[in-house]
Amino acid sequence: MDKLAILGGPRAVKTDPGDMFKWPIITGEDEEAALAVLRRGAMSGTDVTVTFEKEYAEWHDMKYALAHNTGTASLHSAMFGCGIGVEDEIICQSMTFWASVLQAMNLGATIVFADMDADTLTLDPEDVERKITDRTRAIMVVHYLGHPTDMDPIMEIANARGIKVIEDVSHAHGALYKGRLVGTIGHVGAMSCMSGKSLAIGEGGMLITDDKKIYERAAAFGHYERTGQIEDPELKKFSGLPLGGFKYRMHQLSSAVGRVQLGHYQERMEEIQKAMNYFWDLLEGAPGIRAHRPPKDSGSTMGGWYAAHGIYVPEELDGLSVHKFCEAVRAEGVSTSPGANLLMHLHPVLNDADVYGDGKPTRIAHSDRDVRQGEGSLPVTERMTERVYTIPWFKHYRPEVIKAHAEAFRKVVTQAGELK
Numbered sequence: 001m002d003k004l005a006i007l008g009g010p011r012a013v014k015t016d017p018g019d020m021f022k023w024p025i026i027t028g029e030d031e032e033a034a035l036a037v038l039r040r041g042a043m044s045g046t047d048v049t050v051t052f053e054k055e056y057a058e059w060h061d062m063k064y065a066l067a068h069n070t071g072t073a074s075l076h077s078a079m080f081g082c083g084i085g086v087e088d089e090i091i092c093q094s095m096t097f098w099a100s101v102l103q104a105m106n107l108g109a110t111i112v113f114a115d116m117d118a119d120t121l122t123l124d125p126e127d128v129e130r131k132i133t134d135r136t137r138a139i140m141v142v143h144y145l146g147h148p149t150d151m152d153p154i155m156e157i158a159n160a161r162g163i164k165v166i167e168d169v170s171h172a173h174g175a176l177y178k179g180r181l182v183g184t185i186g187h188v189g190a191m192s193c194m195s196g197k198s199l200a201i202g203e204g205g206m207l208i209t210d211d212k213k214i215y216e217r218a219a220a221f222g223h224y225e226r227t228g229q230i231e232d233p234e235l236k237k238f239s240g241l242p243l244g245g246f247k248y249r250m251h252q253l254s255s256a257v258g259r260v261q262l263g264h265y266q267e268r269m270e271e272i273q274k275a276m277n278y279f280w281d282l283l284e285g286a287p288g289i290r291a292h293r294p295p296k297d298s299g300s301t302m303g304g305w306y307a308a309h310g311i312y313v314p315e316e317l318d319g320l321s322v323h324k325f326c327e328a329v330r331a332e333g334v335s336t337s338p339g340a341n342l343l344m345h346l347h348p349v350l351n352d353a354d355v356y357g358d359g360k361p362t363r364i365a366h367s368d369r370d371v372r373q374g375e376g377s378l379p380v381t382e383r384m385t386e387r388v389y390t391i392p393w394f395k396h397y398r399p400e401v402i403k404a405h406a407e408a409f410r411k412v413v414t415q416a417g418e419l420k
């Protein structure tokens with residue numbers, strides 16, 4: 001085997017990957033759809049959006065889909081839809097993008113973080129159960145970095161107590177959990193479709209549910225133009241103004257592009273799955289690195305593999321730090337970096353910020369106890385920041401290119417001793 005590039009050897013990746021990593025894939029079809037909206041002056045309407053919602057709902061075999069201008073907004077609406085309000089608690093994982101849950105604080109609720117599973121990087125159902133109190137109103141599960149959360153035990157815990165489950169599907173459009181599409185298992189699913197995500201439409205978010213009450217509350221919250229269609233008498237009397245004081249509808253350039261992207265998504269996602277699974281198959285058995293994906297015959301899949309990561313096991317590499325590991329892989333011509341999202345439970349916004357002038361931190365402004373969680377409170381989550389790293393997110397199945405990238409990782413882990 002060649003000498004490591006970081007020590008002066010040749011790079012494992014020698015050729016330009018071309019459009020291997022380019023995303024989203026935009027063709028004349030997307031351009032035409034966007035231009036048609038511009039030419040009609042229909043950017044602020046809802047006709048294209050309503051069609052997009054119908055197609056999105058059909059894809060998931062759900063009764064309702066409600067499009068939003070961001071994923072953040074769709075998750076906020078989902079929380080309001082579930083009735084989250086003052087003094088309530090919502091359980092979420094700490095390692096995720098903040099918009100999975102931070103919005104709960106401006107509903108007067110607070111956030112309780114549960115630990116995650118070290119293999120799936122999603123909520124650990126046992127710790128969720130430990131974190132439940134009389135005030136728990138909802139569990140926000142995140143199918144993090146594309147990996148489906150273990151939904152069966154979560155639903156069992158939640159249903160036994162009348163707690164709502166919201167699925168943040170922002171990383172996992174099209175992923176399956178035991179054969180079922182994620183986003184359809186909890187009481188409501190919500191997701192970002194901004195341009196970095198695997199279903200990328202510009203800026204935008206989508207909420208899906210079979211529950212009419214959740215749907216109508218979400219519509220009443222930030223979609224004033226739809227309040228006339230609401231049937232629930234409790235909500236109907238407020239028709240005309242949005243209850244939340246928000247304007248959350250989707251820009252129609254996004255819905256137009258979204259319809260085109262959705263039409264190609266299944267096929268593009270399957271190619272990504274083939275490419276990503278091939279990459280990990282090539283690295284099967286390599287010391288120190290593990291695939292972040294469900295077992296092959298589990299019926300679960302990674303969707304479009306958004307922001308793909310690997311699990312790092314430094315004990316198998318003589319304690320080599322993930323930082324040094326990534327540096328060596330980068331020298332081989334592969335883009336990788338250690339870590340994932342900021343841990344929310346250790347961030348000052350969750351601990352110190354008095355956002356609304358309550359005279360105490362917003363996190364505990366409406367709590368009967370101090371729910372803040374210091375260092376050491378989520379041992380697995382905290383440990384995993386030094387045990388994950390990004391891997392290439394291949395958009396095409398091109399075996400030669402994928403092989404060269406996998407070779408870069410294998411080369412580094414088999415010669416890790418040289419890096420001490």
Ligand SMILES: *Cc1c(COP(=O)(O)O)cnc(C)c1O
Nearest residue numbers: 070071072097099100170192194
């Ligand atoms: C991107 C993202 C969001 C927020 O979506 P936006 O469209 O950026 O507002 C929410 N949750 C997760 C897990 C995300 O990655």
